[in-house]
Amino acid sequence: MTSPLQITSRWWRTRLRRAAPWLTLAALLAAWQAAVVLHPRSLIPGPWPVLLGVVELAKKGLLFKYVLASLFRVTWGYLLAIALAIPCGLMLGWYRHCEYAFAPLLQLFRPISPLAWIPISILWFGLGDSAAIFLIFLASFLPVVLATMNAVRNIDSVHLRCGRNFRLSEAQLIWRVLFPAVAPQIIVALRIALGVAWLVVVAAEMIAVNSGLGFLIVDARNAGNRYDLVLAGMILIGLIGLILDIAMRRLEKLPSVQWGYIGAK
Numbered sequence: 491m492t493s494p495l496q497i498t499s500r501w502w503r504t505r506l507r508r509a510a511p512w513l514t515l516a517a518l519l520a521a522w523q524a525a526v527v528l529h530p531r532s533l534i535p536g537p538w539p540v541l542l543g544v545v546e547l548a549k550k551g552l553l554f555k556y557v558l559a560s561l562f563r564v565t566w567g568y569l570l571a572i573a574l575a576i577p578c579g580l581m582l583g584w585y586r587h588c589e590y591a592f593a594p595l596l597q598l599f600r601p602i603s604p605l606a607w608i609p610i611s612i613l614w615f616g617l618g619d620s621a622a623i624f625l626i627f628l629a630s631f632l633p634v635v636l637a638t639m640n641a642v643r644n645i646d647s648v649h650l651r652c653g654r655n656f657r658l659s660e661a662q663l664i665w666r667v668l669f670p671a672v673a674p675q676i677i678v679a680l681r682i683a684l685g686v687a688w689l690v691v692v693a694a695e696m697i698a699v700n701s702g703l704g705f706l707i708v709d710a711r712n713a714g715n716r717y718d719l720v721l722a723g724m725i726l727i728g729l730i731g732l733i734l735d736i737a738m739r740r741l742e743k744l745p746s747v748q749w750g751y752i753g754a755k
Contacts, residue, residue: 519537522536522537523536523537533715533717534717534721535717535718535721539718540718540721540722540725541722542718543716543718543719543721543722544722544725544726546719547706547719547722552706553726555701556701556702556703556705556706556723557703557726557730559695559699559701559702560691560692560695560702560703560704560730561730562619563619563622563623563626563691563694563695563699563702564626564684564687564688564691566619566623566626567622567623567624567625567626567627567629567630567687567691568626568627568630568683568684568687570623570627571626571627571628571629571630571631571634571683571687572630572634572680572683574631574635575630575631575632575634575635575638576634576635576638576676578635578638579634579635579636579637579638579639579641579642579676580638580639580642580664580668580669580672582635582638582639582642583638583639583640583641583642583643583672584642584664584668589639589643593639596632596635596636597636599632600632600636604625604626604628604629604686604690605625605690605693605694607624607625607628608621608625608693608694608697608698611624611625611694611698612697612698617698617699617700618698618699619699621694621698621699622691622694622695622698622699622702625690625691625694625698626687626690626691626694629683629686629687629689629690630683630684630686630687633679633682633683633686634676634679634680634683636679637675637676637678637679637682638672638675638676638679640675641672641675641676642668642672645668645671645672646671652667677738677741680738680741681735681738681739684734684735684738685731685734685735688727688730688731688734691704692704692707692727696708703723703726703727703730704723706719706722706723707719707720707723707724710723
């Protein structure tokens with residue numbers, strides 16, 4: 491039987507666990523404000539001016555415009571990448587002769603930073619959304635296709651033998667056994683790729699386009715040293731990246747991939 495003391499202790503632990511992120515955020519804001527007060531001549535503004543900068547962007551209609559522009563580029567580049575990367579990764583992992591043919595080429599391009607492709611993307615697509623979408627596509631495609639290929643290659647043979655015992659066709663085996671078994675590893679790769687894509691779009695917007703959160707940071711720096719807007723853009727990038735990651739983590743709770751987690755334990 492649980493004692494009242496244990497119930498009270500459990501209640502406090504639950505409350506502290508839920509409040510921990512907010513307490514950490516409050517401590518960081520307090521440290522930020524203290525640093526500004528101790529160094530009044532610093533160009534870095536405090537939390538309140540940054541908040542006012544966000545309000546200023548919202549009143550001018552630029553906040554929604556820049557956030558939407560960045561999300562538009564990430565959405566198209568990321569979706570195009572995973573639409574091709576997952577089937578390619580499944581094929582390369584399932585058919586070994588395809589892996590032997592194309593894996594060295596993928597490994598050759600993998601160490602090249604997506605930002606190194608900026609001059610090429612501008613040369614091919616000019617300044618605009620297409621160049622940024624191309625960079626996001628490159629940043630997302632390679633991690634997902636390689637992770638999917640490795641996941642298929644390392645799948646437990648018990649799953650495949652079980653599927654063959656039920657006389658599943660090769661297409662049924664891939665769709666009903668192979669893909670759900672590797673789905674947890676693919677979801678992890680999708681989360682990593684989305685984070686990389688979000689980083690790349692900000693860098694691309696600093697060079698190749700004239701809108702978006704990356705452009706906001708550069709434009710605020712060049713237009714009168716508006717460091718309040720610079721920090722506002724940085725905070726917005728972090729918040730949106732956090733929201734995107736939380737949304738991707740929801741995929742891990744889908745019933746169709748739960749047995750893949752159980753089998754991995």
